[in-house]
Amino acid sequence: MNRRVLLLVLATSLGLGGCLRPDYRTAQLDATGTGSIGARYALAAGDKLRVIVFGQDNLSNIYAVDGGGRIAMPLIGVVQIGGQTTGQAARTIETKLAAGFVREPHVTVEVDAYRPFYILGEVTTSGQYPFVNGMTVETAVAIAAGFGPRAARDYAVLTREGKGGPTAGPGLEPTNEAGREKLVSGIVPMTYPVRPGDTIVIKERFF
Incomplete structure (x- = not known):
């Protein structure tokens, strides 16, 4: 194969390779x-959350988010947190606890497993x-x-x-x-x- 034919074959191969690139x-x-993943991560079904309610060991636990974006906790029952950040979820839980269950609750939420x-x-x-x-x-x-x-x-x-x-x-x-x-x-x-x-x-x- 002479040099001219070889160059033509190489050029054709490179052209085809370019066409086949995704x-x-x-x-x-x-x-x-x-x-x-950062602080703005939106919680969803399948996430497992570590919820800590300071001074309330019976409420502090790991909770799984169900298919409806909810967790179920003692005292306050079902809490809708799907689509919220961990910070927003903590405030949601605090609001429910403050409604006659815990005085001035302080809650932190972090993802235990995505x-x-x-x-x-x-x-x-x-x-x-x-x-x-x-x-x-x-x-x-x-x-x-x-x-x-x-x-x-x-x-x-x-x-x-x-x-x-x-x-x-x-x-x-x-x-x-x-x-x-x-x-x-x-x-x-x-x-x-x-x-x-x-x-x-x-x-x-x-x-």
């Missing part, structure tokens, strides 16, 4: 929050796994024991709940129920941050 679509996911993430598709062991703060898609693949033999290794499809915004369009998964949180999807690089409750799908490569 078209990342992260804008809608970015709007739901990226990076490490709701899990899910990874499916071309990984060795798909399923549900505990969330680790600061993790990426690449971390999630490692937790699932690595890629499968036919995995596309440079992108993933990530889906999460997101409030407001468009319900349809490129990279989006629409919802049919008005007023509920929408499932937002995007094509993301392996370095993309994962959040609690995310579903990651590793696709099969085509070559």
Whole structure:
């Protein structure tokens, strides 16, 4: 093969490689929050909360958030905290306790365990796994024991709940129920941050 033909083959290969690069679509996911989980994290079903009521050991415990975004505590019963931050949840509990149960209650709430993430598709062991703060898609693949033999290794499809915004369009998964949180999807690089409750799908490569 002469030099001219070799250069032509290389140019063609590079051109095809460029065409096959994934078209990342992260804008809608970015709007739901990226990076490490902080004080503005919205509590949701599956989270486990450590609630401390100072001076009230019988009320201080770990409580799981149920499917309706509620926890059940002694004395005050069901408390709706879904969508609130830990600080807001503490104030909500204080308000209920102050209504004839505890004088001047002081409450702190922190996340004991975040709701899990899910990874499916071309990984060795798909399923549900505990969330680790600061993790990426690449971390999630490692937790699932690595890629499968036919995995596309440079992108993933990530889906999460997101409030407001468009319900349809490129990279989006629409919802049919008005007023509920929408499932937002995007094509993301392996370095993309994962959040609690995310579903990651590793696709099969085509070559």
